[in-house]
Amino acid sequence: MDCSDNTDNNSNNGNPEENSDFEISDILNFYTEKGSVTDPQSMTFSISGEEHTLGNALRYIIIQHPEVEYCGYSIPHPSEDKLNIRIQTTENTTAIDAMRKGLEDLKSLCAKISETFYKANRDFDEKNNIS
Amino acid sequence: MDLFSPANKPEIRIQELTGERIRFILTNTDLSMANALRRIMISEVATIAIDMVQFDLNTSVLADEFIAHRLGLIPLDSTEADKIKYPRDCNCSGACKECSVELNLHVKCTEEDTTKDVTSKDLVSHDPRFTPITEGPKDAGILIAKLRKGQEIKVKCIAKKGVAKEHAKWSPCAAVAFEYDPFNKLRHTHYWIEEDEKKEWPQSKNANDDFPPLDDEIFDFTAKPNRFYFEIETIGSMKPEDIVMNAFKKLLEKISSIQMGLHSNDVPINGREPTRDVF
Ligand SMILES: [Zn+2]
Numbered sequence: 001m002d003c004s005d006n007t008d009n010n011s012n013n014g015n016p017e018e019n020s021d022f023e024i025s026d027i028l029n030f031y032t033e034k035g036s037v038t039d040p041q042s043m044t045f046s047i048s049g050e051e052h053t054l055g056n057a058l059r060y061i062i063i064q065h066p067e068v069e070y071c072g073y074s075i076p077h078p079s080e081d082k083l084n085i086r087i088q089t090t091e092n093t094t095a096i097d098a099m100r101k102g103l104e105d106l107k108s109l110c111a112k113i114s115e116t117f118y119k120a121n122r123d124f125d126e127k128n129n130i131s
Numbered sequence: 132m133d134l135f136s137p138a139n140k141p142e143i144r145i146q147e148l149t150g151e152r153i154r155f156i157l158t159n160t161d162l163s164m165a166n167a168l169r170r171i172m173i174s175e176v177a178t179i180a181i182d183m184v185q186f187d188l189n190t191s192v193l194a195d196e197f198i199a200h201r202l203g204l205i206p207l208d209s210t211e212a213d214k215i216k217y218p219r220d221c222n223c224s225g226a227c228k229e230c231s232v233e234l235n236l237h238v239k240c241t242e243e244d245t246t247k248d249v250t251s252k253d254l255v256s257h258d259p260r261f262t263p264i265t266e267g268p269k270d271a272g273i274l275i276a277k278l279r280k281g282q283e284i285k286v287k288c289i290a291k292k293g294v295a296k297e298h299a300k301w302s303p304c305a306a307v308a309f310e311y312d313p314f315n316k317l318r319h320t321h322y323w324i325e326e327d328e329k330k331e332w333p334q335s336k337n338a339n340d341d342f343p344p345l346d347d348e349i350f351d352f353t354a355k356p357n358r359f360y361f362e363i364e365t366i367g368s369m370k371p372e373d374i375v376m377n378a379f380k381k382l383l384e385k386i387s388s389i390q391m392g393l394h395s396n397d398v399p400i401n402g403r404e405p406t407r408d409v410f
Contacts, residue, residue, distance in 0.1 A: 047389060053170040054385055060163040099393065107386045113141045113160060113168075114379035120143040120155070121372050128148075 042088040043095035050083045051075060058085060061109065062102035067093040146340075153371035156340060157359045162311070165359040169309045171378040174295040177217075178209035178303050178368050179232060179261050181288045188285040191249075191276050201275050202288055203300045205251045206368040207232075211260045213377075215292050226289050233257040234288040240278035247278040254288070261290060264367040303369040308362035313338040317354055 047054070055073035062071040062085075070088040087095040139159055147154040157165055184199040191198070221230035234254045240247035250272030251263040265272065276284060295302035312319065313335045322328050337360040363371050 047392075050385065050389075053167045053175070054382075054389075056163040057161075057167040057382075060161050096393075100390075103386055103390050103393070107383060107390075109141075109160075109164065110379060110382050110386065113143070113157070113164065114376070114383070116141050116143045117155075117375055117379065120145050121148075121376075124145040124148055 040094040040096065041091065042086075043099075044084055044086045045095075045099060047083045047085065048081055055083045055085065058102055058106055061106045062087060062098055064105070065089075065093075065098050065101060068098050071098075148372065151365045151367060151371065152363065153375065154360075154362045155375075157361060159357055160359075162356050162359075165309070165311070165361075167382060168375075168378055169307055169361070171381050172304055172363060172374055173302060173307050175381050176303050176369075176374055176377045177212050177292050177294050177381075178301050179207045179212050179215065179290050179292055180298075180300045181205065181207070181234065182291040182293065183226070183289040185287040185289075186285075187287065188283050190282045191278055191284055192282075193276050198276055198284065198286070202236075202254075202286070203298070205254070205273055205275075206264050206366045207256075207261050207290055208264050209261070209303065209368040210370065210373065212292055212369075214260070217293070218291050226291070228258075230291065232261040232290040234263075234290060235286070236275075236288065237283075237285045238278065239283040240280050243280055248274055249276045249278060249284055250274055266367070303365055303374050304363055305366045306362075306364045308360070308364075310335060310337050310360040311356040311358060313341050313360075314344050316344050316348070316351075317356060318350065319356075 052075070055075070059071050059073045062068055067090045068087060069090060071086065073083060073085045075083055085099070087098050089095055089098050141160040142158045143155055144158075145153065145155045157168075181202045184195075184202055186195045186199075189195055189198065215232070216230040218226070218230045221227060223230065226233075234256045236249070236254050238247065238249045238253050248271075252265065252270075252272035253275075254263050256262045263272070278284070293301040315322070322332050324331050340360070341358065363374060365371050365374060369377075
């Protein structure tokens with residue numbers, strides 16, 4: 001396991017010139033933590049404006065991937081509007097691809113349950129003669 | 132694990148559905164997914180609520196802030212909340228027709244020796260789609276203040292679209308009940324008892340829809356919850372089935388916005404500048 005990259009939550013608070021990733025976050029809600037791009041197999045992603053709602057569901061979906069060795073999430077501080085997701089994979093894939101796949105899988109699972117609910121609702125209405 | 136194999140096909144059974152309540156069982160899905168649904172319904176389904184109040188006149192015994200707070204909590208019909216913009220997404224500087232709804236209230240008590248009730252029925256909306264909700268003609272409305280002779284309230288309210296994450300007044304739900312494993316077979320909870328657990332802890336009503344453990348059942352430590360009991364009670368601003376559907380829509384939106392962020396950021400490996408022109 002590669003632990004050399006700095007995924008400490010405060011790693012961006014030092015030199016302002018090193019904060020280029022944080023400028024991106026002004027316009028994007030998704031960026032990688034500084035220092036986590038040296039090893040494509042282990043990365044920490046940072047998502048602003050999200051919390052346990054998405055974090056836990058996404059974590060669950062990503063760990064289903066057989067090439068993912070580790071996936072965990074944390075909300076570093078309650079007063080900071082941010083969610084960190086850590087992914088470590090085998091050599092066969094990259095963390096970013098695992099993230100892409102995870103988002104895609106979560107999307108289809110969500111769409112599936114949504115459709116199931118829609119059908120259940122329609123059947124219930126039909127059975128009880130609600131137009 | 133294949134998320135979409137027949138064994139993992141999510142199922143939903145609606146047990147009860149009325150104008151203000153829905154009960155359903157969600158099966159064959161993970162706790163994280165069920166919990167995401169619960170959390171979104173409580174705090175991220177958008178509704179319309181009064182957000183700004185301008186007091187032209189208030190000679191009642193209640194302070195302006197007190198009345199403004201009460202106005203904010205009045206449920207407004209939000210079935211067409213998706214037709215209105217969030218104030219932050221609107222091009223206007225303050226409030227316009229595309230991102231807000233104006234409601235006016237002007238009540239004066241003129242009668243001797245009686246108190247006059249100011250209720251949500253006195254609110255006059257400029258947009259017929261977004262009005263204070265009423266339960267039929269017999270409904271007296273929600274009490275805002277009481278006036279004595281000569282007292283008067285005249286206010287202009289601006290209602291805006293928002294989510295309960297920001298303020299609970301925007302929550303479409305009065306309550307979201309969520310339960311799994313009513314027999315505690317998974318031992319996710321520990322019952323405090325004096326003598327007998329069965330006598331001291333009454334069963335939840337969801338126990339009737341679950342599978343009771345056998346007397347000699349061995350604890351399965353690999354078991355995971357996969358049967359979730361939901362009960363959603365609305366505040367009347369939205370139909371309960373719409374709240375559930377909107378919650379799914381919101382979750383899909385969240386994922387899409389991250390996919391978009393991931394795509395446009397595209398991981399700046401080796402110091403490559405991320406492309407910003409995607410937006
Ligand atoms: Zn506007």
